[in-house]
Amino acid sequence: MSNGVYSIAVEPLTAAAFAPFGDVIEASNAARHFSINGGNTERYHDLANIEVDAGARPIISIFRGQPRALPLTLTMLERHPHGSQAFMPLQGRPYLVAVAPAGEHVALSDIRVFLARGDQGVNYSAGTWHHPLLALDGVSDFLVVDRAGEGPNCDEMDLPLPVLITL
Incomplete structure (x- = not known):
């Protein structure tokens, strides 16, 4: 921490490093996979645990993210307590993925920032704190699977200090 700003190093996105926050979605040899459609397609099966609470349903959307410039300063996080995203x-x-463990409070030292490759997705577990979409290198579309249902499902929290991210 210097000049009232907390700095965080960016780390590569791996399934093991991201496990406390959810799932990494990727077509890797570590995933269960098998041939289908007469051998013309390889299916990478059951890559994320999609969570929705009672009375809700999973939906698919496309989010179009504007590119962020680095260095980047984070001032807030959000979470979805009733479903994964x-x-x-x-x-x-x-793109960048900024996350912190589920819970009522987040210590700045608990925030982690991952650099996701363009062939990796993420699935935030219900309640995991994260920063909204952090596209890099141009306007980017993302296929999003999350919850639709009654009641609010997005809590926001201001961080006690700005968090600086540099590559």
């Missing part, structure tokens, strides 16, 4: 990039561009 998955993002899969559609243009193959890298």
Whole structure:
């Protein structure tokens, strides 16, 4: 921390590093996969745990994110307490993922920032704190799977200090 700003290093996105926050969605050899459609298609199966509470349903949307410039300062996080939220990039561009563990309070030292490759998606577990979409390198579309249902499902929290992200 210097000059009232907390700095966080960016780390590569891996399934093991991201496990406390949810799932990494990728067609890797670590995923269960098998041939279908007469051998013309490889299915990478059951890559994320989609969560929705009672009375809700999963939906699919496309989010179009404007590119963020680095260095980037974060001042808030959000969470969805009643369902998971998955993002899969559609243009193959890298993006940033800023997360913190579920809970009522977040310490700045608990925030982690990952650089996701353009072929990796993420699925935030219900209640996981995260920053809204952080597209890089151009306007980027993401396929999003999340919850539709009654009542609010987005809590926001201001961070006690700005968080600076540089690559």
